[in-house]
Amino acid sequence: MASTQENDDKKPETTITLKSSDGEVFEVPESAAVLSYTIKNMVEDGREGDVISLEQVDGKTLSWVVAYLKKRAVDPFSEKDKDEFDTEFFSDKDVNSLFDIGNAANYLNIKELLDMSITKIVNLRRM
Template sequence: MSKKITLKSSDGISFQVDEAVALMSPRIKRMIEDDRTGNGITIPNVNSAALAKVIEYCKKHVEANADDTELKAWDLDFARALEGLDKDTFFAVTSAAHFLNIGGLFDLTCKTVAEMVRGKTVDQIRDIFHIKNDYTDAEEAKMRKENAWAFE
């Protein structure tokens, strides 16, 4: 029987996971090694929605067979599912992967962002990420003139 670790999100939701799943994060691994797991491990700055997705990713990677092809296909499906989430949750998962130092998940989310913006115009990217253009028309015209090479 595998040892269970309780992970607590920043919004107070607890998740019980197998130790092997928790050990996917070097940050959590250090906490376990330092025996700071008495009442569970609180993960600051990681909300429950993001932590649930991180756990889903880690659990699949722990349970996966040696079949890289199957895991890569699962990762692609997982990335598509993440892309379908609201942007706040998507970026919370990216931040959580970075904070917890889960390189594979962080790389996957960053690649997903790259795919989301590939071939898009500045205005399309602003729409995707709900970014307000805070340049005045005059400032934008000046910036485009000074950096014309970037708009070719």
């Protein structure tokens, strides 16, 4: 389901409603949601007025993905800020969580998140 929220400039911003496999619902600014090519394609295909069900992603994992997308949608976002955010974002995740995030990123076609989760998994396995 799409709705509008006001941002700092008082312009309404469209939100996208995402639903996880276990029924959790997330309202996500469209500018963040479309960083996922899977969601972007669904929106472009006219699904923006619907709740977008993501049957392959559980609520806990989707909450992490949504947090990641919201932060990455912030403009401007310098490379230093991205690196710091990535370090902080992944710092408390165990290997199972990293696999869940990687699988969600693959399903949702979020290349940067997929690449980062794979890199973190490889680094953990080397320890």
